[in-house]
Amino acid sequence: MSVTMYYEEDVATPALAGKKCCVVGYGSQGHAHAQNLRDSGLDVIIGVRHGKSFDKAKEDGFEVYEVAEAVAKADVIMVLAPDEIQADLYASEIAPNLKSGSAIGFAxxxxxxxxxxxxxxxxxxxxxxxxxxxxxxxRTYTEGFGVPALFVSHQNATGHAREIAMSWAKGVGCARVGIIETTFKEETEEDLFGEQNVLMGGVTHLIQAGFEVLTEEGYAPELAYFEVCHEMKLIVDLIYEGGFTKMRQSCSNTAEFGDFVTGPRIITDEVKENMRAALKDIQSGKFAQDFVDDYKAGFPRLKAYRKEAAQLPIEIIGAELRKAMPFTQAGDDDAFKIYQ
Incomplete structure (x- = not known):
C-alpha cells in the first residue's frame, strides 16, 4: 500500500498561529519539540513537575508551570512524558484542566x-x-533540516485536528523532510514491533549471540566485540544512506556472498514465526499490560533485566574498549544526559 509524503509546502493552514502550545514534559522529545516550535515562531510554555527538568526548562528561557496550570493556560497540549506515567498524569493533572475545543497530542x-x-x-x-x-x-532542526515523522488526526472534535497535527509537525521541523499520515493503531503496533523485534530486541540479542559464539569458541573478546558490535554502526550507516544495495556494494564480494548464503540460515522461518507471535502479543494488548503491570509494581522485571544486561561480558569489554575511542562519547551523549 502506497502512502503520501507531505512537506512544508503542503501545510497551508497555520493552525497553531495565535494559540498557546503546551509541551508536557521536558525530556528527550520534550525539549526538542519545545525549542523547535519556539524557533518556528510559536508561543510555547512547558508543563512539568518540579525538579531537574523544571529547572532546565527555565534555564532554556521558557515559561514553566506545574502540569495542571500549564494545561489550563494552553490551547494545544502535547504530552511527552514517559509512556508509563502518562495515564496517571492525565487523570490527575491534565483531564481536569482540558478545555472544550482544545487539542491534545502525543508522540x-x-x-x-x-x-x-x-x-x-x-x-x-x-x-x-x-x-x-x-x-x-x-540537532537536525538547528542544522536546517529534520527527521521524518508520522502524524494522526485521531479525534476531530473541532474540524481542525488534522491541520493542527500537520502544523505541529511543520513547527518541529519534520515536514522539511517528509511526514506520513497514519493511525494510532498502526503507529503503536508497528513501533512496538520494530523496537522489540529488530531495532533493539533483535539487534542487541543478535550481537550478543554472535559475541558469545566467538568467545566460547576461543576467539579474543576484544576482536569479537569489534567484529559483531563496533562495526554494526558502519554497516547500518551504509544501509541508512543507500539501502542494502549500497551496503553490499561497499563491502567485499566475500562479505556479500556470505550475506546471501548465511543470512537465511540465521534468520529462518522459525524466527519469522517468533516475530509473528510477538506481534500478536502487541496487537492483543498483552505486551502493554505486562509493561504497565511491571511499572505499577515498581519495575522489578525491568530492573532485573537491566542488572543482568550490565553484567554481560560484551558490555564489560565494550566499556573498556570505548575508553580509547573518545569520539564515541562526543556530542549527543551530553545532550542525552541533560534531557533524560
Whole structure:
C-alpha cells in the first residue's frame, strides 16, 4: 500500500498561529519539540513537575508551570512524558484542566490506543511521532533540516485536528523532510514491533549471540566485540544512506556472498514465526499490560533485566574498549544526559 509524503509546502493552514502550545514534559522529545516550535515562531510554555527538568526548562528561557496550570493556560497540549506515567498524569493533572475545543497530542499512541487514556469527545486528539530520538530532532532542526515523522488526526472534535497535527509537525521541523499520515493503531503496533523485534530486541540479542559464539569458541573478546558490535554502526550507516544495495556494494564480494548464503540460515522461518507471535502479543494488548503491570509494581522485571544486561561480558569489554575511542562519547551523549 502506497502512502503520501507531505512537506512544508503542503501545510497551508497555520493552525497553531495565535494559540498557546503546551509541551508536557521536558525530556528527550520534550525539549526538542519545545525549542523547535519556539524557533518556528510559536508561543510555547512547558508543563512539568518540579525538579531537574523544571529547572532546565527555565534555564532554556521558557515559561514553566506545574502540569495542571500549564494545561489550563494552553490551547494545544502535547504530552511527552514517559509512556508509563502518562495515564496517571492525565487523570490527575491534565483531564481536569482540558478545555472544550482544545487539542491534545502525543508522540506515541501507546496510552490512547490501548485505552489507558480516554479523551472527552469535545477535544481534538492528534499525534506527531518523529522517527528519531529527541536530541536528533533538535540537532537536525538547528542544522536546517529534520527527521521524518508520522502524524494522526485521531479525534476531530473541532474540524481542525488534522491541520493542527500537520502544523505541529511543520513547527518541529519534520515536514522539511517528509511526514506520513497514519493511525494510532498502526503507529503503536508497528513501533512496538520494530523496537522489540529488530531495532533493539533483535539487534542487541543478535550481537550478543554472535559475541558469545566467538568467545566460547576461543576467539579474543576484544576482536569479537569489534567484529559483531563496533562495526554494526558502519554497516547500518551504509544501509541508512543507500539501502542494502549500497551496503553490499561497499563491502567485499566475500562479505556479500556470505550475506546471501548465511543470512537465511540465521534468520529462518522459525524466527519469522517468533516475530509473528510477538506481534500478536502487541496487537492483543498483552505486551502493554505486562509493561504497565511491571511499572505499577515498581519495575522489578525491568530492573532485573537491566542488572543482568550490565553484567554481560560484551558490555564489560565494550566499556573498556570505548575508553580509547573518545569520539564515541562526543556530542549527543551530553545532550542525552541533560534531557533524560
Amino acid at each position: 506515541h499512541g501507546f496510552n490512547v490506543h490501548f485505552g489507558y487514556i480516554k479523551v472527552p469527545e469535545d477535544v481534538d486528539v492528534f499525534m506527531v511521532a518523529p522517527k528519531g530520538p529527541g536530541h536528533l530532532v533538535r
